[in-house]
Amino acid sequence: MESNRSVEAASPLEQRILNLAKSQSTIRTRDAIAGGIHPEDLRRLVDRGVLLKSGRGMYTYIDAELTEYHSLAVASQRVEHGVICLLSALQFHGIGTQAPFEVWVAIDVHAR
Structure with a gap:
């Protein structure tokens, strides 16, 4: 179920990050950097409540349907x-x- 977070007002770069986060279970900081995304952009999305920092250098989409694995x-x-x-x-x-x-x-x- 989609939440009512302010995803609509995301910049094209943030939208690219969100699409990546929705397609994968987690995003690694080094993969984001390799894709031309600055780590600060990931932190901003964590501050907005769109991404969850699930570990050191690991981010998960907040509404992702996680399994037991x-x-x-x-x-x-x-x-x-x-x-x-x-x-x-x-x-x-x-x-x-x-x-x-x-x-x-x-x-x-x-x-x-």
Whole structure:
């Protein structure tokens, strides 16, 4: 359901950010910069209540319909070469009965 926020008065740049946020579950600051969007524009939309800062360098559209796997998606974006594993992978695939309270991610030995 769409809210009554002041999205109509958005500049073309802000509208581009909103379209990106609606099409993806989260926007990373570095992806916005690569797309020619300044981080300050993201902060302005957070201040207006249109975007939610969901983590360091991560933004989510406030009216996005998030699933129970949103935290897995955010973890996957935060750890680019990581692999969701162990209890998190089992829960995602519906195997077993345990529900981890944290996301399990495997990374390469040489990753930092």
